[in-house]
Amino acid sequence: MNFKKQKVLVMDDDKNISSFIADVVESEGYTALESSDMGTFKKYYNEHFPERIILDLQLLGCDGIELIRYLAAEKSTSEIILVSGADRRTLVTAHRLGEQHGLKMGEMLQKPITDKMLEGALRRKSKSLLKFGGEDILAALAEDHMTAVFQPQIVCGQDGRWSIDGVEALARWNHKEFGMITPDKFIPCAEETGMIGPLTDYILQKSLRYIREWEKEGVNLKVAINLSGTMLSDLSLPDRIEKQLDKARVSSSQIVLEVTETAVMSDIKGASDILTRLRLKGFELSMDDFGTGYSSLSQLYRLPFSELKIDRSFVMEMHDNKEAGVIVRSLIDLAHNLGLVACAEGVEDKRTFQELTDLGCKKMQGFYFGKPVNADNLLHSIRQFNNQQLDYSVRTPGLHVTH
Numbered sequence: 001m002n003f004k005k006q007k008v009l010v011m012d013d014d015k016n017i018s019s020f021i022a023d024v025v026e027s028e029g030y031t032a033l034e035s036s037d038m039g040t041f042k043k044y045y046n047e048h049f050p051e052r053i054i055l056d057l058q059l060l061g062c063d064g065i066e067l068i069r070y071l072a073a074e075k076s077t078s079e080i081i082l083v084s085g086a087d088r089r090t091l092v093t094a095h096r097l098g099e100q101h102g103l104k105m106g107e108m109l110q111k112p113i114t115d116k117m118l119e120g121a122l123r124r125k126s127k128s129l130l131k132f133g134g135e136d137i138l139a140a141l142a143e144d145h146m147t148a149v150f151q152p153q154i155v156c157g158q159d160g161r162w163s164i165d166g167v168e169a170l171a172r173w174n175h176k177e178f179g180m181i182t183p184d185k186f187i188p189c190a191e192e193t194g195m196i197g198p199l200t201d202y203i204l205q206k207s208l209r210y211i212r213e214w215e216k217e218g219v220n221l222k223v224a225i226n227l228s229g230t231m232l233s234d235l236s237l238p239d240r241i242e243k244q245l246d247k248a249r250v251s252s253s254q255i256v257l258e259v260t261e262t263a264v265m266s267d268i269k270g271a272s273d274i275l276t277r278l279r280l281k282g283f284e285l286s287m288d289d290f291g292t293g294y295s296s297l298s299q300l301y302r303l304p305f306s307e308l309k310i311d312r313s314f315v316m317e318m319h320d321n322k323e324a325g326v327i328v329r330s331l332i333d334l335a336h337n338l339g340l341v342a343c344a345e346g347v348e349d350k351r352t353f354q355e356l357t358d359l360g361c362k363k364m365q366g367f368y369f370g371k372p373v374n375a376d377n378l379l380h381s382i383r384q385f386n387n388q389q390l391d392y393s394v395r396t397p398g399l400h401v402t403h
Contacts, residue, residue, distance in 0.1 A: 008122075009033045009050040011041050011067065012083070013060045017111075021054055021083075024118040038062045042070070050078050052106070052122075057084035057094055064094060072101035079104045081121050085111040089320060096313065132186055134193030141195075141202050145174050148206040149372035152382065153224070153343065156362040163386045166222035166256065168365065169207045170372050171199065187228070196228045204241065207255075208248035210375045217379055224256040224286060229263025233270050238277040252282035256307065260289045264303065272303060279304035286343065290331060301338065308335040312346025312366075318355060325355075332361050 008030045012018040015036065022032035033048060035041040038061065044050070053071070057064030064082065071080070080103055084091055091108045098105040107121040140146050150167035157163065173181040190196040207223045214221055231237055245252055257278060264271045264287065279285055286307035287300075310331050317324035328344070335342035344356050347366030356364060370381055 006052070007031045007033060007048050007050040008052040008054060009035065009041070009044055009048070009078070010054045011035050011059070011064075012054075012056040013037065014056075017056075017113075020115075021113075021118060024115050025054070025122070027115075028119060028122050030122070038067070041067065045071075045074070045076075045078075052079045052081065054081045054083060054118075057082060057086060057091070065097065068094065068098050068101060068103065072098075072103055076103060079106045081106040081109065083109045083111065083113060089317075092317070132189045134189065134195045137186060137190050137193070137195045137199060140173055140175075141198060145176065146199065146202055147172050147174055147374070148203050148210075149374055150207075150210075150223070150378050151365060151372040152370040152378075152385065153363060153365045154369050154385075156357070164221075164369070164382045166224065167378065168224040168258070168372075169203055169226075171203050191228055191230050196230055197234070200225070200227065200231065201240075201244070204244055205248075208244065208250050210378075211250050211254060212248065213375070214379060219379055219382060220254075221382075222254050222256055222284070224258050226288070227257050227259045227263075229260060229266060232259065232263060232267060232274050235274065237274055238281055241278070241283075242281050253284070256284040256286050258286040258288040258309065261287050262289070276304050279306075305340060307341040307343055307363075309343045309345055309365075310361075315344050315346040315352060315356070315366075316348065318352060328356070329359050332356075332359050336360065 008025045010018055010021045010025065010032055012021065013036045018034045018036060022034050025032040030052070033044045033050060035044055038059075045053075053076075055064050055067060064084070068080070071078070080098055082091055082095055082098075082105070084094075088108075088110065091110065095105050095108050109117050109121060148169045149172050150169055152164040153166040153168060154162050155165050171183050171187070173186055175181050187196070187199075190199050204225055207225060211221065211223060227237075241255075241257075242252065245255065259271070259275070264275070275285055284306045285304060286309055287303075287305045288309045289311045290308045308331065310328055314324045314327050314331075318328055319325075332342045332344075341363055342361050343363040343365060344361050345365050347353055347356065347364045347368045349368055352366075353364065353368055369385070373381060
């Protein structure tokens with residue numbers, strides 16, 4: 001891939017800042033296109049179809065939200081890096097709006113920006129421009145270049161002590177040219193090309209093998225496996241998963257199947273059929289990213305879920321956003337009132353952990369307890385964490401797991 005041929009469209013009405021950004025862009029090997037008004041922006045966009053757009057949210061005569069709306073109408077595939085002197089909350093809201101419009105949103109940079117900030121944004125996100133085909137994913141599976149990493153999930157027991165009793169399995173692609181690639185770069189391709197089924201089977205098989213290995217070491221863990229919404233129309237799915245577990249001699253009670261709220265609600269009839277059969281076979285079912293979709297309480301009540309995972313976007317903003325805190329509190333209460341487990345994702349610091357505990361949340365996941373690690377390093381991390389005999393009443397600071 002030749003990054004020097006890629007174009008970056010810069011939109012900022014301050015000529016000095018625009019020139020500064022363009023200089024950094026050019027130094028990174030890209031072709032920079034400078035614009036300072038909506039007319040020039042649209043002209044350059046339609047003439048050059050830039051791979052990236054660096055967009056200032058606060059502009060004279062228009063604003064970045066109008067341009068986000070325009071790019072959505074154009075079905076843009078450009079990666080958008082937001083730049084603004086506005087507060088962080090406004091940046092996050094604009095970023096989320098872009099995602100809701102289906103745009104490819106990159107990093108968020110608050111002014112004043114430096115060359116290091118721009119260089120980091122351009123370099124870190126370069127993999128998001130990679131394009132793969134179904135044959136690439138098939139080859140990666142055949143050559144065992146796909147792997148699974150596991151992020152710990154902690155639960156609070158009746159005695160008030162916290163321990164790791166489960167993990168979420170996450171796919172990674174150890175690409176021979178581009179290094180370790182995260183799922184957001186290849187899952188859409190897998191779904192579009194029909195490779196999501198084989199990929200999910202692959203991650204499940206890896207997880208089942210590790211479950212048996214961990215049991216030999218005296219550690220019993222539940223493993224959460226993500227199911228794509230595209231798989232909820234496959235009526236053979238429950239039987240296929242059950243056969244894999246039977247072959248591996250693993251109980252269905254050790255597997256939690258996660259499916260997003262939006263995926264379930266997009267085909268409620270088909271999802272209800274498959275999810276009910278999975279539940280009857282003994283699998284735990286978790287609704288992932290809860291609070292970001294459009295489910296109704298009546299539909300939630302009718303579906304056989306055992307757990308609601310509160311989306312990280314709410315959890316991570318609890319401190320700075322009163323509304324996010326209200327939503328988290330309401331979702332925890334909702335889950336408990338429906339007899340479900342509430343699991344909070346995105347817990348990254350002690351303060352969030354303590355606030356969630358005060359709200360009665362007894363299952364959490366996030367970098368504060370442990371980042372995703374490979375199977376070989378997982379048992380050491382779990383034993384180190386569990387041996388601390390953590391008790392929230394002590395409010396111990398020693399929560400971090402060494403990787």
